[in-house]
Amino acid sequence: MVNLIDAVQPNVIKTQLSDIYGFSEQLAQIPDLVSLTIGEPDFPTPEHVKKAGMAAIAADESHYTATWGRIGTRTAAANYLKQRYDVDYDPATQVVITNGVTEAMYATLATFVGKGDEVLLPTPAFPVYDSLVELNGGKLVEIDTQPDEFLLTPERLRATLQEHPHAKVLIVNFPSNPTGRSYSADQIQALADVIAETNLVVVSDEIYSELTYTGRHVSLAKYLPDQTILFNGLSKSHAMTGWRIGVAAGPAPVMTEIAKVRELMSTSVMTAAQVAAEEAFGNGMDDAAPMRAEYERRRDYVYNEFTRLGFACEKPQGAFYLFAKIPERFHLNSAAFCQDVAKTVKVGMIPGSSFGAGGEGYVRISYATSMSNLEEAIRRLQIYSDEH
Ligand SMILES: Cc1ncc(COP(=O)(O)O)c(C=O)c1O
Incomplete structure (x- = not known):
């Protein structure tokens, strides 16, 4: 049998x-x-966002959207990222709306990681990354951050790169799940200086950026816009885990490739959820x-x-x-x-x-x-x- x-x-x-x-x-x-x-x-979820979602359902916003997401939602997301973190993305060519950051992760790692590719991951880390590297046949290189108060230091990154000179991707997540640790502007800049000397693709998961208790979150994409795929979303900032709204942003040519993979996964993100997301990004800046x-x-x-x-x-x-x-x-x-x-x-x-x-x-x-x-x-x- x-x-x-x-x-x-x-x-x-x-x-x-x-x-x-x-x-x-x-x-x-x-x-x-x-x-x-x-x-x-x-x-x-904030009341005005729920209302926008309900109104969208009532108005029969119930068809597929562009696979990158509604242009209104992408524009609102790009404005939000600009206003909150001073990063510049063209909504037409550099921003993709995804089914949560989880889908952004899948599409991005499937885009960059092939058999035997080394992926650097500071740990402890959100476990989905480890699984996705495995699924794509990549080789995970864990960087233990325990000795450095759970932060990736420029020194440890340099030392890891000496041992793994062909590493292709670096994944960072801050504020971090599970440690809650994050980086100051100076620390991010110092890391960016090391990364800029390499050909690494940086995947920066900043989904907890709005939950920063030490002043304003500073995005790695601010220093390395051409080398970073930035993830953000509404799950944590707007208490919208079930709406499944993520954002991936990066250089235009690679976003086209990531969007291809994302299209194969789910065509588009639920339309009413995208309308609600436009409201959240547009009028929920302080939610x-x-x-x-x-x-x-x-x-x-x-x-x-x-x-x-x-x-x-x-x-x-x-x-x-x-x-x-x-x-x-x-x-x-x-x-x-x-x-x-x-x-x-x-x-x-x-x-x-x-x-x-x-x-x-x-x-x-x-x-x-x-x-x-x-x-x-x-x-x-x-x-x-x-x-x-
Ligand atoms: C670090 C990190 N990234 C991504 C996600 C998933 O986010 P989403 O709900 O947008 O798929 C989580 C959820 O816990 C997370 O902790």
Whole structure:
């Protein structure tokens, strides 16, 4: 009898899906769990954006759009990127609207990564990147940022390039999932200076840019517009994860190639969602501000409390995650520690090992949940701590 599994491509078989979702689902079975695992905003989509989406449905905006996205949405996205981050993109030739940054990632890595191509990835990192490199037959080169307070330094990038002179792509993500770390203008400029001496394609995932607590986010694309594919979107800034709106922007000739791949994936992005996105980019420039203020309050709380409980951590500068070091006295690796805490005191956290080599020994805490949940989690972790 034919066994179709034998026909599946080896790259697909090798590709591991992130254990984050599996682990979160497993934890969800535990009654009365306080979950700090969720990587999405706990706020509703802004009212004016919802209204625009509903009006678009009522007006029968229900057909395919240009595969790059509606020109109105692309123009609004380009204006938004210009106003917020001072980067210049021509909406006609340099901006593609995608089904979330996830689709932008897929299309971009499929465009650049072939068999044996080396891709540099500072870790700990969002696990989708690792899987996409695998799927395309590329070779992942992890750069462990743990010794550098979870930032990619120019020195470490230089050293990695000496060992991997033929590396083709560098992926960066800041503010970072899972560490919440980000770069100052000087740090970005210093990294850009090193990258500019190379032929690297830079993929810069800046989806958390609006959730920056240290002043204005500075985009890598500002310094390296000709060498960067910039990703941004509305999932985190406007609490719109389910609307699936991402933006990819970069030099015109390569955006044409990326748009080809994207077209093959899904033709276009849901039309009403694009209309809502135009409203969000156009008239929702400040929508993130109140959410950012609340996240910042929670960040201060979890950072102070985890530090007090003996979990060393770098203060997050953005996103809504804290990456905390498991105290030695618990004698458990990150997966075992998260299992034990979930079972005994019913607090859900993600093991740092889910984010690559630089993550072992740590846990990721999401503070995209209410203050009362965070307080309850700390109360339970205090009990765990007292018992060990
Ligand atoms: C770093 C990072 N990039 C991309 C995504 C996916 O974003 P989207 O909802 O736009 O597909 C996430 C979601 O958690 C993320 O953390």
